Amino acid sequence: MYRIGVDLGGTNIAVGIVNEAGEITEKLSVKTKAPRQAEEIVSDIADTINTLLKNNNLTLSDISCAGIGVPGAVDSKSGSVSFSNNLQFFSVPLGSLLKEKVGIPFLVANDANAAAFGEFMAGSGKNTQNFITITLGTGIGSGIIINKRLYTGGNGAAAEIGHMKIASEGIPCSCGRTDCFEKYASATALVSQTRAAMEKHPDSLMWELCDGDKAKANGKTAFIAMHKGDKAGIKVIEDYVRFLAMGVINVINIFQPDVLSIGGGISGSGDDIIIPLKKHIEKEDYARFTNIRTEIKTATLGNDAGIIGAAFLDKA
Ligand SMILES: [Zn+2]
Structure with a gap:
């Protein structure tokens, strides 16, 4: 048997046979072309699925589960999207x-x-019971698996790790709070921090790396500067x-998962993040004196995680 997974994003709709x-x-x-009517998007998804089935000599009777991941608040019991900002969906069944x-x-x-759930089934969380993944992107995405099941809370809106408050600087967040984790540790936050450091240090190598244009700074700039010994770059990281x-x-202190993995563009910097991160954990993890500790890994599936997880939602 096979499965169908759909990752419906604000820009692209990715469909896979799994x-x-x-x-x-x-x-x-295919392009999402949001915002447009849900019926039109669904029609494109159906066409894409039919093409994939044909290409793989499969029919619907070969499919044991089909699922879709959507940016926004979802009522998984009824299968309806309560609200999606990216897609402009309101109560879409x-x-x-x-x-x-x-x-x-x-x-x-x-x-x-x-x-x-994709990372749990086939990636960095494989063969665990309790697993958490944190994705560093425009914001911070996250998911929590407890006893092999996806934890979504009583209303389906749980696991918003990116929106826990970690400071009191007053940096506003789109969720209405200030100083959320994602305002400090997302890829977007790293770029802002890089630009702020450039302002403060006109002599930093980061200017040269950006051809003198702060707008050209990206998630890699400070890492490159750090490796070349630039003090401002080292401090940013x-x-x-x-x-x-x-x-x-x-x-970790709340969940003590078997594995916590870090994904997203910046996680491609691998050891540059994982090694110093582990040093902090070594000092502060409440369970640092116990034998069984949370293992820190890099997420392995990249953009495929959404398709694979959606395909296995019957097990979530
Ligand atoms: Zn927030």
């Missing part, structure tokens, strides 16, 4: 619309939760990892 081992056999991507158009039942989840550690250790 085998029972959690491997994508083929995937296709996405599961029913897909079932009608594609011809098989569809499970619906929040996209970060679907991606976390030190401070950034300290913020990241604050949030990660809060989460």
Whole structure:
């Protein structure tokens, strides 16, 4: 048997056929062209699924589960999207619309939760019982798996690790609070911190790396400067990892998962983040004196996590 996973984003719709081992056999991507009617998006998803089935000589009877991850608040029981800012969806019965158009039942989840479940089934969380993944991107995405099941809270809105408060500087967050974890430890935050450090240090090598244009600074700039011995670059990364550690250790102290993985563009910097992060954890983890400790890993599935997790939502 095979599975279908859909990762519906604000820019792209990624659809994949997934085998029972959690491997994508083929995937296709089409533009979301949001905002537009949910019916039109569903129609494009159905066309993409039909193409994939045809390419793989499969029919709907070969599919054991189909699921979709959506950015926004989702009622997974009814399969409806209560609200999606990116897609401009309000109370859209996405599961029913897909079932009608594609011809098989569809499970619906929040996209970060679907991606976390993908990492749990086939990536950095494989063979664990309790697993957490944190994705450093525009914001901070996260998902929590407890006793092999996705934890979404009583209302489906749980696991917003990015919106715990870790400081009192007054930096406003889109959620209405200030000083949320994602304002300090997302990829976007790292870029802001890099630009602020450049302002403060006109002699920093980071200016040269950006051709004298602060706007050209990206998530890699401070890492490159650090490796070339630039003091301002070293400080940016030190401070950034300290913020990241604050949030990660809060989460470890509450959940003590078997594995906590870090994903997203910056996690490609691997040891540059993981090694100093582990040093902070070594000092502050409440369970540092116990034998069984949370293992820190880099997420392994990248953008495929959302497709794979959506395909396995029957087990979530
Ligand atoms: Zn927030």
